Amino acid sequence: MQPRRDGAPETRKTMLADFDLVIPANLTQALQILSEDATRNGHDAMPLAGGTNLLVDIRARRAAPKRLIALGKLDELRGTTIDNGRVIVGGRTTLTDVLRAPRMAEHAPSLVQSARVFGGQMVRNSATVAGNLCYGSPAADTVPPLLSLNAELTLASQAGRRVVPLNDFFLGYKQNVRRHDELVTEITWPLPPSNSANLFYKLARRKGDAITVVGLAVTLVVESGKCSCVRIALGAVAPVIKRALAAEAMLIDQALTPTLIDAAAGQAVEACEPIDDARASAEYRCHGVYVLTRRLLTQAWERLS
């Protein structure tokens, strides 16, 4: 280390508490390290992707892992492809990668919309989609879009792979079904049919770099003048991001009318268990869900009929 130019002594406390860092060269190595860690060390290691949640938590002393397994060299998990009618996003793909992926705006309009208003540019360049899912914030911006697209995750460990629908991934507030020896290697969803609309709106204090007050995603598929598929996903209004199943059920096999849309929006509010916090009151969040459900369903229906 060079002496400081200003000659000041290096007495400053380090930003982050002590931990060890391992940088595996590929997925096989990473899974091996996680597997050994799970059996031997009582799983005190954590995967590190973009670090935009994890390093903030370590800095705030909210997390204190003994070891970080950096995923930065796992190029095999980076990027997006289409295979067998499904869109595949690798487990190391950043929000910026999603924005730059060709034709993603057709393959996941809601996800692209959420990526545009996700954090600021520096955060988007580092943050990964998988990290957003695994951290499991109730305000995570990629979750409503991916729920509305019926996405699935592939979890890989040395023991093998399993596929989990995103709908079944979350168990509770910041809790999910991932085992400590597993990594999210892929996020996939079926290519949306041409007779579908997929929309997302982030309600927040401002467009960029703000924590979501309500995040709402809608998918509508219309066949012969009726809804053959309806998905409405509600973000930031409950401990876990979820679908408004009862509201969806009201619309299936129906031709949408303003009255029906209004009733479904009211039903979506019933699914909310929001908190009051500095960003918004519970009442405001419920009203946000009502207004946004109505607005996005109306837009989707008008686009398709």
Add this chain to the structure above:
Amino acid sequence: MAEKKLIALEINGRRLEASVPPNQTLLESLRELGYFEVKSGCEKGDCGACAVLVDGEAIDSCLTLTWTVEGRRLTTVAGLGSGEHLHPLQTAFIEHGAIQCGYCTPGLIIAAQSMLDTTPNPNDEDIRLALSGNLCRCTGYTKVFAAVRDAAAVMREGKRSG
């Protein structure tokens, strides 16, 4: 204490080695190495004062571990131009007076450069979303946006003629 490791870094075209502990952020390393143009603000990704380019892409150096950027190309605001030949963004910021105390300026210029790399002809929405992770607490963003628009035009012109 976790062990330090000798890490090879390339900063503003200069190669050097530094002995770095695993929990050191790139922000800490750069300032220890004397790159004081990289500013420390919130230290949690909110303010953008510590932004640097890694292989041309802006990241917050406070949320990046130094070990993970070994072998990558790092650029600070001082590496974009030189004292005599300023970068078009640097010139435009001065000409528009897009600077008050100057603390946010290095990060703003780095973020703008990163955007212009892939979006050479940005509209106002592009500029806003690219700079939304950079906080200026002195004044506002009007002059900053004007400077970025101007620099973008100069850079496009430079590409055409150069």
